[in-house]
Amino acid sequence: xxxxxxxxxxxxxxxxxxxxxxxxxxxxxxxxxxxxxxxxxxxxxxxxxxxxxxxxxxxxxxxxxxxxxxxxxxxxxxxxxxxxxxxxxxxxxxxxxxxxxxxxxxxxxxxxxxxxxxxxxxxxxxxxxxxxxxxxxxxxxxxxxxxxxxxxxxxxxxxxxxxxx
Numbered sequence: 501x502x503x504x505x506x507x508x509x510x511x512x513x514x515x516x517x518x519x520x521x522x523x524x525x526x527x528x529x530x531x532x533x534x535x536x537x538x539x540x541x542x543x544x545x546x547x548x549x550x551x552x553x554x555x556x557x558x559x560x561x562x563x564x565x566x567x568x569x570x571x572x573x574x575x576x577x578x579x580x581x582x583x584x585x586x587x588x589x590x591x592x593x594x595x596x597x598x599x600x601x602x603x604x605x606x607x608x609x610x611x612x613x614x615x616x617x618x619x620x621x622x623x624x625x626x627x628x629x630x631x632x633x634x635x636x637x638x639x640x641x642x643x644x645x646x647x648x649x650x651x652x653x654x655x656x657x658x659x660x661x662x663x664x665x
């Protein structure tokens with residue numbers, strides 16, 4: 501497996517072989533390689549390509565929501581924080597803090613999924629560096645979740661204690 505990065509284009513080649521464009525095209529025609537194109541370089545309508553990129557982003561988010569249990573747990577917690585914010589009528593500054601914390605956690609979980617997928621793409625065998633990459637990505641989610649919990653405590657606890665909860 502080779503990952504070939506070029507300006508404006510990302511191609512993932514499955515199987516080793518020719519690195520030339522002619523070899524690539526021959527292998528593409530014969531079905532020896534799987535290719536992922538992430539560029540609208542050859543599109544004539546740039547605006548359509550721009551809006552199409554949002555579709556790809558949505559597909560990526562939906563994949564993470566569909567396949568990662570922890571993302572669904574974070575979404576439920578985020579919905580709970582939003583409901584609590586609405587019920588407790590938090591200030592605009594508090595909303596900014598809560599929404600930034602939610603965004604941080606969801607982004608960290610998505611990047612964790614990306615790192616795990618790329619690590620699995622690069623090696624199917626145990627490797628200590630692959631373990632470090634996966635563990636560090638999971639640690640980033642833990643750090644962001646802990647920070648979000650701190651934001652939630654700072655924003656909601658004073659209001660809940662004043663309300664007699």
